[in-house]
Amino acid sequence: MSTLRTLLFTGGLLLTAQAAQAREINVPVPMEYGLIRSVLVNQLYTGAGETARVWKDGKQCSFLDLSQPQIGGEDGLVKIENHVQAKIGTALGNKCMTIVEWSGILQTFQQPTLDSTGNVLSFPVTRTQAYDGNGQALNIDQLLSLIKKAAEPKLASLKIDLNRARPDIAKSLLPFISAEHSEDWHDAVNSLRFNQAKADAKGLLLGVGYTANDRKSDGIKSSPVLTETELAQWRQLWQNWQGSVEQAIERTKLTAADESAKATMREVLEKAGSAFEQGLTGEYVAENDPVRKFFNSSWDKLAPLLRLASTQLPGGENLRYVTLVAATDLMYELESIGSPLGLEVSSNGLRKLARSLIAQEFPKTKTKGKRKHQQ
Template sequence: MRALTVVCALLALASGATARELSFPLAVDYSLLQAAIARQLHVAGGEGVVWEEARGCRSLVLRDLHVERSDARVRVTARGRARIGFGLFGWCLAPVGWDGYVETFARPAVGADWQLRFQDLESHVYDREWQRTTLASRLWELLRGRVEREVGNVAVDLGPPVSEARALVRASVDPGRAGPVVAALETLHPTQAAVDDEGVKVMVAVDLPATAAVEQAPEPALSPIELQKWQGALEHWDAFLVFVIKNLGSIARRGDVRDDLLDLLLTSRHQLLTVLASGPTPGVDPVRQLFLDAWEQLRAIVRRGALQGGAEDRVVRFATFLVAGDILAALDAAGPGLGIEISADGLRRLARTLEPNYEGDPVAYSEAPDAALRELFQFHEPEQPGGGPSPGTWWWPGPGAAEAADVAPPDLAAVVRRLERWVPNDSEREAYRDAVARLLSDVAERAAEVNAIEARFRPVFAHLVPTVGWQESCWRQFVEKDHRVTFLLSGSGDVGLMQVNRRVWRGFFDLEKLEWDIAYNAGAGAEILAQLLNRYGVREGRGQVENGARATYSAYNGGPDAYRRYRLARVARTERAIDVAFWKKYQAMAAGRALDFVLCIQGWSPSRTQLSVVPRAATPNSCMRSRRSSATRTIEACHISIARRPIASFV
C-alpha cells in the first residue's frame, strides 16, 4: 500500500496547473544498512577485528552484526569479545577479557549530498546473558569511542541509485517532451530521514513544472505499424518481468518466495491478456499500469528474497533496483503532465541494475521454451507417450468400469499416432472419444506422479484433467477450417485440447508442440493443473476435496487471483457461468455420466437432483446439438470455456 499511497498523492497534487514541490519516500532496507555497517566495522566476512594493538594484547573482535528498528532510532547489535592488557617486551601483562554483546543506538540523517549517516550515538555493553556488569562497563569506557566513531563514519551513498533513476526516467520520455522532465529531475533532493519497519525512510522532494490541463482532441486509430509497436511494448514488459523474476529466483532459497514470484508472473500475464483484449488507446502507455500494478508486489518479494542476508554486492544491486524503481513509479504518477512512458529502453536500463554484465537483451521477447524458467518453478516437460498404463488405471467417461477392465488397453503410442490431426466423422466418434480418454488418463497419472499430488487428491485429479479438456475444447485438438485441418485456437491465444494460453505459459512449453502435438498439449495442461492444484487447490480442498478441483479450475481459467472465485458471492456473470458449467461437468465425469457429452455433439441438460443444486438456467448447455458430420468438425462459439475471455486483437 505504501507505493499506492504515494502514487495517489502525487496524482492529486499533479492535477493542478501550478508548479509544486512533491514529496515521496525511498526505503533504505535494514539489510543494506547492515552491509554498510559491517563493511565499516570490518565484519562483512562474519567476524572482524575492529581494533588491535600490541600484537593482540589489546583487541576488540565483533561478529553476528544485526540492524533493526528501535522506536525512532536504529539499533545495531553485535556479539563481541575484547582483551585489554599492558604490552611489555613482547609480553601481555594483566590482561582482562570480556565476551558478550555490544548495542548501539543511532538516529539516521541524510545530507544534500545524498549520504545517509548516523548521528547522536548511544552505546552499551553486556555480558553473554545480556546483563550489565561492572567489569564490562569499565572495559567499554575504553572501547566505546572506537566503536561509535566507526559507526558514525558509516555512509550509505544514495547518489548512484538516484542517478540511475534520473537516467531511467530520461529514457522513458519522448525527446521532444524531455525539457520539463529533465528540469524536474534536476530538482530532486532529500529532505529528511526517519525510521520505519522497512528500514530508514528518506523523504525525497521534486519540483514539478506547471502543467495546465489541456482538453485533447480524439486521436485517430493506430496504424498497423503503430499497432505492432503497441503490442511490442507489452511484450517488452513481459520479457522484463521474466528477466527480473529469473534473476531473483536464482538466489531465492525460500519456497514461499518462489511461489510468490510465480503468482506475480501469472497474474501479470493474465492482466496483459486483458490489455490485449481491450485494444490500444491512442496516447496511452500500455505498460504504465502493468508496471504500477506489479511494482508493489515485486518490491515486497525483493525485500524478502534478496535483501535478507547474502553477499553485499547483491544487496547493493537489488537496493539500487528498488530505489530506481520507486523513483520511476513515483514520478510516473505525474505522467499525464510530464509525458513519462515506461519504454523498452527504460525497462532495459532498470533490468541492468540487477545484472550490469548481462550480455543479452533483458527485454528481448521470445516464444522459445525457457529451461531456466521451467526449472525455477519446477515445471516438468510433458513426456512422450510410452507403453500401456498401470493396471487398473485406464479410464473412460462412461459406466461399466468392470466391463472396460476386461478389455486390454491399447498401446498409448499407437493411440497418439491415431489422434494426429484427426477430425472425426460420425462413424469415428466412439473410437475418437475412447482414444482421447486413454490419452487424458495417462497424462493425468503421469502428472500426479511427477508432481507428488497427495493420495487423497489423486481421484480428484484423475477426474479434473478430462473435465477441463471437456470444458475447454470438447476434447478437440484439431478442427477443419477452409477444408484444411488446423489446431484449435481461441481469440485470446488458447491452444488445442487443454486450451493452454501461449502468452500466459510462454517459456514453460514448446509453442509448436502445443499446437500440433495432442499428447504434448494434454501433458502440458495436466502439468499446469497439477501445479495449480498443489499451490491453490489443496488449501481449498482441506474440508472437501472436490473444492480443490473447483479452485484449481478457477485459477486455470482466470489466473492465481481467481482461485477462490468459485465460492465468492460477488462474481461477474460470465465468470460465474464458467465455474458453474465446469462444476456440473466435473460431477458428471466423477459419476461416470459424461458419455458422448465430452465431444459436445448434442445438448447436455443434467438434472439438478443428479448434479447440482444451482438453478439449471444458470448453466448454458453445450451448443452443438446436431449429429451431422459438420457438427463434429467445429467448436461452437457459445461453448462455455476459457475461449469466452475477451478476444485479443493480437495472438
C-alpha cells in the same frame, strides 16, 4: 557509503516521481532496516562471519571486533546491536599476555540528524549499553573507554550526503526518464534537500523536498518489438534475476503466515515471465495487452514480497533488483496521471524499460537483428 546513498534515493524518487508535475515537491522516502543492513554488511562488516575490526594495537595483542549487526528502531532512534569480542593484552617477548578478555552485546542508539543546509543526514550516538551473555552490564572501565573511543565513532560514521550523492542519483535514474524530461530531471536532482528524518520500528522515513518544472508530456512514443539479439539478452537478465530472487526467497525469514506466500510468489513470477516475453515480442491493443493484464491482476501482491526477498541479496545485487521493482512501481502508479515521464504500464512501456536495462548490462553489444513478431 555511495551504494547506500544511491539505494535510498533511486528507490525513493522512482516511487515518488509522479509529483514531477508540481513545482515545490515534498515526498516521503521510506527505507526498511533490512535493506540498510544488507548494504552496511556488504561495505563495513567484511571480515569472516560479518565482522568489523574497529580497533587493534600495533603489537596484535589487543583488538575490538563488532559482528553480526542487527538494525531496528526504538523510541524514535536507530538501534544497532552488535556482538562484541574484545581483548586487551600486553606483549612479553614474542608472546601476548591477556589482561582483559570479554564478549557480549553492544547496543547503540543513534539519532537521525539533519544539518542546517538539509544536505547531510547523520546518525550520532546518543547512548550505548553493553552486557554479557547473562545480561550483566559491562563494568570494566578499560573496555567502556575503548568502546567510546573506537566503536562509537565507527558506528556513527554513517552519513548520507546529498552533495556527493547527486551524480549517482542522476545517473541511476536517467535511463528511465524520457529524453524530453532529462533536463527537468537534472534540475530536480540538483534541488534535492532533506526536510525530515524519523526512525520507527519498521525503518527510516525521510522527507525529501525538491523542485520540478511543470512540463507537459508530448505523449507516449512507440517502441518497436525487441530484436532477436535483444530478446536473448533480456532472457539472460530475466533468468539471472529470477534465480537470485529464488535464492533470496529461501533465505528470507518470514512469519508463518508469510510462508504460504512463497508458493504464490513463484507462481506469479512464472506468469510475469510469460506475460513480459509476449509483450516484448508482439504488438497489442490496450484491452489485450499481456503486460497490462498481468499488472492489473498481480503486481499489488508481488511487489511487497519482491522487496522483502531483495533484502536478503548482497548489497550490489539488492540495489539492482530493488531499483527494478521501484521502476516498475513508477510505471504502475504514474499511468493514472497521464505518464508524465514518458513511462506506461504496457508492452510498449516494458520494451523501453527492457532496452534501458540491456544498455546498462550489455553496453558494448550491438542490437541490430531480425525482429521477433508474436500476436
